Amino acid sequence: MPQLWIYARKSSYQGKKRGRGRSVAEQLDAGHMFAEDEGLSIGDTYVDDDRSASAFRTKGREEFERLIGDIEAGRIERGDTVWAYQSSRLQRDLRVYVQLRDVCREAGVLWHYNGRTYDLSKREDRRSSAYDAISAEDQADELSEGVRRALRANARRGRPHAWGLYGYKRLYDSATGELDQVLPDPEQAPIVEEIFQALKAHRSLASIVDGLNARGVPSPKGKTWGATQIRQMAVNPSYIGVRMHNGQEAGRAMWPPLVDEATFYAVKAILGDPARRTNEGNAVKHLLTGTSTCFRCEGPLWAHPHHSGYRQYWCESGRHVSVKADPVDDHVTGLLVRRLARKDAARLFAVKPRETDRTKKLMADVARWKAELAEAPRLVKAGKLSAVGLAGLEGALLPEIEKAERQLGAARVNPLLAQLIRPTPEEVFAVWSGLELRQQRTVVRAAFDVIEVSSPGQGRRNVDPAEYVRTEFTSASTARRRAAVAEA
Template identity: 35%
Template sequence: MPIAPEYLHLVHPGIRFDAYLYGRASHDPTKRGRSVATQLHEGRQLCDQYGWPIVGVFDKDVDQSASRHRKGERADFEAMLDGIAARKCRIVVAWEASRYYRDLEAYVRLRNVCHEANVLLCYNGTVYDLSKREDRKATAMDALQAEDEAEGIRDRNLRTQRRLAESGKPAGRPPWGYVRRYDPDTGDLLDQVAHPVRAPYVIQMFKRFAAGETAYSIAAWLNSVPEAATTSGAPWDQGRVVDQLCQPAYIGRRRHRGEVIGEAKWKAIVPDELFEQVQSILARPDRRTQRDCTVRHLLAHITYCGEHGDDLPKLKVARGGSRPTYQCERLDAAIRAPRFEAYVEQAVIEWLRSPAAESAFRRDGEDAEAEAARLLAERLERQLSEARELAGTFDEETGEPRLSAMSLAAMERRLLPRLRQAQEKSAALSLPVSPLVESLLGAPDVEAVWGGLLLEQKREVIRQIVTVRLHHAHVKGAQTIRPGRITLSFVGQPGFRGGSHPGRGSSLPQQGEAGTEKG
């Protein structure tokens, strides 16, 4: 039978009960451990009252769930189990059973290690000897109750999250760049608005990426500005920047369980066109952020070898002393870097000056098709939103939902595939011209604008407007670039593969087949 603490010395006379204290909190967004501190205060009072020396305190499982749905392991709980197994204590004290476990598997582990080490378990001011049948049964019932409570809490949370998502209201932590406003009297959430300091950095983040800067350089820029610090204080890195660039919350869209399900109640920070442009760059198959963050050469890893096709890895730069050379992996083609880069840059500048450059980015009749796809997507989204709202309201006379769950599920199965198809078609036909490319098209002095770009921005322009291929020299070691040695396929020409913009309607002859340049 369970033992009251005041009678423990009578049941086990002459034994020193060295005690472990354990505390845990499932939700502690401030990470200050106030709930855990309160639990441990109660435990210390109990130990002091009955003369149990405290030999270990485990208070690091803050903001950690104990249910089977937890996302990580409880490091302090594991450390406590190791200490019990090593017989470093004779009793373990916690505020209640659910602090130890909300999962039967965790209960069994704690029960077994206490049994083997002859350690007593104490919670709710009661002591249990797990070598006894009655105590094992009592603690097992408490563990079952704690697990059931966790499942009930989770079910309620899921229903609440679903309801908030369907209504477009915010839930969870606000995206970086937003701040929540609460009613000062009731504490109820009022709305989510743009953060006065951080929101401008969100817009700049998107603009910089669309203009050709890498996630690596954007992270370095954000880390250099104290005002742009992350909420947690952790430094910005490439992955964190890309995560922010993928957030549909910034265009006022509500996401639930990984899917965008409709319009949000808060206002957008980023324009739709800019957001879609960034998504098209992120989705580009040849984008490799690990490479771009350290690249030092204009054409490295974005130039093809014209001798063995486009399927093998692109040209890299090999260093021979102080003379870097572009070469393919099979050594079918190689050329000195300065000569190659100067040739391509000059050809790009000449093309950007030409009428063909502007005509290459005209959409002609595709604008109407893109607009039709966008309007269809909006109608489908509106229809689904109205159906979900009906499913959440009830008829005053009958008490029945205005739209049954079965009818709603049938509508979603029918309409969601059409919605995704319309959204994808609209995005594919509406890819805007990059602001970076647009700044060069028709510029009075293209050469000066090009010269002012960063290396990574020049690389981004080249990706978007031209596919570069290098062929072998007419004789080994030739220093002259003869026609056909370098071929450039610009947007709209046969052989164009690069960039985030589909090629349209240019007929400029391929550069490199039109003349000769001395090295």
């Protein structure tokens, strides 16, 4: 006796026709009623809920594939009927229609939808069902085009996409239900600002994550924070009030910025710094690793454990230098602390122009341009930017950066150096001791032009590091440049 095999499907997205479509439960009820009226037994039911059938689908239809497999395997036999509420429930893609049509035609399986049964061995039924399939695909295309138009229009108007952005809350018109305003969330917005300021101060992603989780601050998903979430947030232009669409800036957003542009582009440059990415590995756990050099070959010194239990810096390229690390670290730290406590430290490291709307704009422009230049080598490596394009970008931006910095007329303040400048060495050291290793290394790179280490001599012990460690503090011009890079 022929059997009825019921297929039901419903997409989650209904657009402005929400509620007009038949739910899966309603489709199944209609299928069971048809079976009862026709005196057919039900072989099986196949349900794909929250699944699209168009060519734009992003999820597979597992139950539809099972239906095809049962027809090909002969479980659904000749003379049986596959029932669906409408043609569009089965498919909205002509390629899928042809696949299903050919399988059913070969197996002698009938279709039933829209109150009519189709025998795919008949030319007239194949033609009629093909017209229905074309109509279903065209409806899917029309819906997709409408969605894309709506998204583009929302983007141009600065209106948000479907999901909410962490740090903001939405207010809706009580009469129409339409979105009225997007405002900073009083609980989440301060967290966003805190994250950007921490990154600007060169704090590590891990320390920010640990701090938020220790305080029990819910993440955007209501769970614990992770480094990936922090990084994605930090490079999202939405936080400076820019509406993005398909990865491109679409204009100003309807919501206010939570972060100023100078801070945003400074953080983007910091996160894109190849040195920072290298330092995130397990190798860099020492103050002067990679920043101090060998007196002979000028190669970087690296820290390694000695078999006696202490740390040592040595030159891996030629083994010209092998010295205990702690005395060198202490010597360089002492020099830095005393230098930052001198009266002229402010002139060297912390000269900052009076901030006006114009200087803020220049600072933001410089930060953005430097972030673009920092990103360019990665794009070249990925094949997204040619070497000629890189040269053109540098030729266009470097003169603009130089011009803007001349107009600013002073060095940018490295925020780490600024907070370290204190009247006495004791006060400087107290602040220094509270910094993370990553932050201390950033200060060392900004403050010194040269940290060159030689050998204290064979068999000599307890030698003053001043005898074999040569340092040069950064010059005023270099300080301005490095401090600008560190902030931007």
